[in-house]
Amino acid sequence: MDLKPGSRWKSAVCSAEVIVVRATKDAAARLECGGHEMNAAGASPTPGGTLSPDFSGGVQVGKRYVDADSGVEMLCTKAGQGSLSLNGRLLTLKEAKALPSSD
Amino acid sequence: MHTSLLLEMASETFPDRLAVGPHDDGVTYGELAARARAGGAWLAAQGPGxxxxxxxxxxxxxxxxxxxxxxxxxxxxxxxxxxxxDLRRLLARTAPSVAVVDDEMMARVAGTPGVVLATRGAFEAACRxxxxxxxEKPIVDVDIAVLLFTSGTTGEPKAAVLRHRHLASYVIxxxxFMHADEDEAALVSVPPYHIAGIAATLTAVYAGRRNVYLATFTPEAxxxxxxxxxxxxxxxxPTMLARVLPLLEAGGETLPxxxxxxxxxxxxxxxxxxxxMRLLPNVDFANGYGLTETSSTIAVLLPEDHRAAIASDDPNVRRRLGSVGRPLPSVEIEIRGPDGARLGPGVxxxxxxxGEQIAGEYLHKTVxxxxxxxxTNDSGWMDGDGYLFVEGRLDDVxxxxxxxxxxxxxxxxxxLHPNVADVAVLGLPDDQWGERVAAVIVAQHDAPSAAALADWVKTRLRSTKTPETWEFRAALPYNDTGKLLRRVLRQDLSRPPTAGR
Incomplete structure (x- = not known):
């Protein structure tokens, strides 16, 4: 999968959509949601897949998810029931310090 | 990543929330997105640029x-x-382009070559x-989000380039995302050509906070x-806040x-x-420091920093009220000497x-x-706890x-002198020292003497920092976004003295 920055991906088994904020150079990286490989946004969905219970924590819109090993970072643009994973590793929620509005 | 995604996310998540305008006649995120799509299709049909x-x-x-x-x-x-x-000259530099112009400003720019002109009224009608x-909107993949002409306080304005990835990175x-309560509303009073105005539009859409735009700033409005x-x-x-305070001090409005x-x-x-802070004790104050070239804020002095500083007897904590706070978690800041070496605290x-939001680019030239x-071309220093003190433009040192x-x-x-309402300090050419320190004073109450002011500085700073030239003026020259026009002042002071002085 070519997880280049700005590329957008859609879950095959739920409504989740993400955009790549920080990429990985690992060409073998496999991005999954709900335990199934994500499709490029715009591609037609894979029929018949079901959400894996191991990857069913869900993703929230506007949250960022990271993989510490590869440095990959995703922004969720549409919520879904599946959890994100990279090569089988669950991505973790990136905790951001709340900042006051300054503009 | 594109800034249009920010509005797309907001309009899909909360299509019916008020996004812009008055509480009883505002526009929702869904409607703003629809207008933006229509406006984009209209724009593409008008011409390039x-x-x-x-x-x-x-x-x-x-x-x-x-x-x-x-x-x-x-x-x-x-x-x-x-x-x-000057306006026509800047506009000509954007050609080929499409210009949306307030109806009553149209006559000022008519006939600029290479520019398709449309009135604000026509643009707003097209969006509806x-x-x-x-x-159908055309498929495009060009990534300059904003061209912003710098204020040019030191020369001809430069066209700063901000790409979508810089602004989007700053926002996210x-x-x-959508953390604002539904009753929150922000008042935007910096003009559209100021980076803070553009950043305010993007951050409010992502936060889910209604924006109200003040057509032009007056303290009363x-x-x-x-x-x-x-x-x-x-x-x-700062100049806007200084003009608002007397209205609040006069009583009446408490802005609850x-x-x-x-x-x-x-x-x-x-x-x-x-x-x-005394007048509005329940308000959270934050100082944001940034430049056009950095997609707005890169350091911020937090509300808790303000409260700690004003309550502290420790001079090192107290003086932080004059700092711009600490770097955002997503950027790194360093102080470097003329040789490029990193400098330690206090220097x-x-x-x-x-950082990912830093553009550092002008048209046809990245710096x-x-x-x-x-x-940044700003001079400054950091204290031991990472608070940044910005002293001004390097050129002004x-x-x-x-x-x-x-x-x-x-x-x-x-x-801090009770008889000084406003002041500017600048260097003037000097045969002996290269430059000498000059002060331009706007007095209040009884005008102080130059000797008294010189004593005031000398007892608080070194004598080499005491101005040798003193001038008194009724007001100092600022541009409309509150930047002191030192260049104008320097030209004024460098003129040969008039007879009798």
């Missing part, structure tokens, strides 16, 4: 920012307060027109709108809904921020910054170093007999 915006603040500003993003055209707001000649809403790394619109958040440049007031875009006199040098660092003297430090001391 950036969408230039010449007009006052209002609904058309966020619409134009997101319409440009829809079809990947740069948004290029121009300063309509420039002279007709079903024909444009249903139009500093703002929690600001206070009245803040009250009637139950404004909870606002950003002001205001929760957060941020400031930036220039040096904040300590006396002004202290007065503001003054040039402020350098690195970003290969390793991503951007030299006075070099007197080999000693670097920061005008800001001397101005701060003079501003």
């Amino acid at each position: 950036p969408l230039v915006f010449i007009g006052v603040n209002g609904m058309a500003v966020p619409t134009a920012i997101f319409a440009s993003a829809e079809v990947a055209r740069p948004f290029a707001p121009l300063n309509y307060r420039l002279s007709d000649e 027109d079903p024909i444009w809403r249903d139009a 790394s500093t703002v929690e 600001w206070v009245e709108t803040a009250a009637t619109e139950k404004i909870t958040h606002a950003m002001l440049v 809904h205001l929760r957060a007031l941020s400031y930036g875009g220039g040096r904040m006199p300590q006396s002004v921020i202290e007065r503001a 003054s040098g040039e402020v350098h910054v690195r 970003l170093q290969d390793d991503g660092w951007f030299a 006075i070099v007197r007999g080999g000693e670097n003297i920061s005008p800001g430090e001397i101005e701060d001391v003079l501003r």
Whole structure:
């Protein structure tokens, strides 16, 4: 999968959509949601897949998810029931310090 | 990543929430997105190039920012307060382009070669027109989001380039998506051609906070709108805050809904921020420091920093009220000497910054170093806890007999004198020292003597920092976004003295 920055991906088994904020150079990286490989946004969905219970924590819109090993970072643009994973590793929620509005 | 995604996420998550305008006649995120799509299709049909915006603040500003993003055209707001000649010259530099112009400003720019002109009225009508809403928009992949002409206080304005990835990165790394309560409303009073105005549009859309645009700033209009619109958040440049305070001090309006007031875009006199904090004790103050080239804020002095500083007896904590706070978690800041070496705490040098939001680019020219660092041309220093103190533009540092003297430090001391209303310190050419320190004073109450002011500085700073030339003026020259025009002042003071003086 070519997880280049700005590329957008859609879950095959739920409504989740993400955009790549920080990429990985690992060409073998496999991005999954709900335990199934994500499709490029715009591609037609894979029929018949079901959400894996191991990857069913869900993703929230506007949250960022990271993989510490590869440095990959995703922004969720549409919520879904599946959890994100990279090569089988669950991505973790990136905790951001709340900042006051300054503009 | 594209800034249009910010509005797409907001409009899909909360399509019916108010996004822009008055509480009883505002536009929702769904409607803003529809107008932006229509505006983009309309723009693509008018001609090539950036969408230039010449007009006052209002609904058309966020619409134009997101319409440009829809079809990947740069948004290029121009300063309509420039002279007709300067305005036409900047506009010509954007050609080929499409300009949306306030109806009553149209005559000032008519006939500029290579520019398709449309009135603000025509643009706003197109954004509501079903024909444009249903139009196919072209597929595009160009990534300049904003072209912003710098204020040019030191010379000809430069066209700063901000790419979508810089602005989008700034927004998603500093703002929690849709965290605002539904009753929150921000008042935007910096003009459309100021980076803080553009950043305010993008961050509010992502935060889910309604934006109210003040067409043009006056202190009276600001206070009245803040009250009637139950404004909870606002950003002001220091000169604006200084003009608002007397209205609040006069009594009457207490702005009970205001929760957060941020400031930036220039040096904040300590006396002004202290007065503001006393007057509005329940308001969270934040100081944001940044440049056009850095996609707005890179360091922020938090509300808790303000409260700790004003309550502290420790001079090191107390003086932080004059700092711009600490770097955002998503950027790195270093102070470097003229040789490029990194300097330690307490040592003054040039402020350098690195991070994904840093653009550091002008049209046809990037000034970003290969390793991503951007030299801000601001002089400053950091204390041991990482608080950044910005002293001013590097060009304004006075070099007197080999000693670097920061005008800001001397101005701060003079501003504490009870008879000084405003002050500017600058270097003038000097045969013996290279430069000498000059002070221009706006007096209040009884005008102080130059000797008394010189004593005032000498007892608080070194004698080499005591101005040798004193001038008195009725007012200092500022541009409309509160930047002191030192160049104008320097020219004024460098003229040969008139007879009899």
